[in-house]
Amino acid sequence: MSIDQIEKPTTLEDVEEAKVFLQSKLGEMIPTLGLILGTGLGKVTEQIENKITIPYEEIPHFSSSTVISHTGQLVFGQLSGKTIMAMEGRYHFYEGHSLKQITFPVRVMKALGIDIMIVSNAAGGLNSQYQKGDIVLIEDHINFMGLNPLIGPNHEKLGPRFPDMIEPYQKELMRLSEDVATEQGLNLHKGVYVGVTGPCLETRAEYRMMRTWGADMVGMSTIPEVIVAVHAGLKVLGLSVITDMCIPESLEPINIEEIIKTAQSAGPKLDKLIKGVLNRL
């Protein structure tokens, strides 16, 4: 079986069709920044001005989102003086979306002229210095999903066959975020994110292994979108909210409701940081 039968490749025509559709809804509005909001972290869209909201189902080639707490819509408009495209609700691999579907909106961001992508997520803390509710700047990642969204035919117009991963999270954006955090009196950590497929949480043995790898937090998203963003030449800023601690020696049972609650209560801190960064761009 060829890979095309496993996953339908992203075509330039599909990206173009979604772009033209969105442009027809946007009129004069031209977004320059993309924002992908993680589980429980979608509230910042309430602060977007001159909003244009478009449900995923209406957009050509977008899958519809199913996971709880994710509404599944694009919200365009102004936030801290920038015209943005926010994804309220992201796609997860564990829902059954392919990595091509998950990352399709990133292709569309690029086609619309966006050059910076900010991505947030809820993550489990592997670093014992972290606490629930802390915010971590993603400085690097480990792809442990066992798949890569770039597998299959490569379109040179979308990006190179072998993109390097020397700086997936842009250093300049990281420095800027650290400056903003200092100004806001926010304790911002810096760490390595390991991405898994889920949906089950990890075993103690897996957490132990991930810690030896140098991972500081673990989650079920972000990596596919970041790989495609790098392929497309977007500058990326990644932020995790620690929603639960994954220390093997003191592991406690966790459920998704608790993860969402912790993400929601850390949300305002994260929103303030993101708005502070937007102000300085």
Ligand code: HPA
């Ligand atoms: N694993 C453990 N804890 C988490 C995760 C995960 O993938 N996401 C959020 N909290």
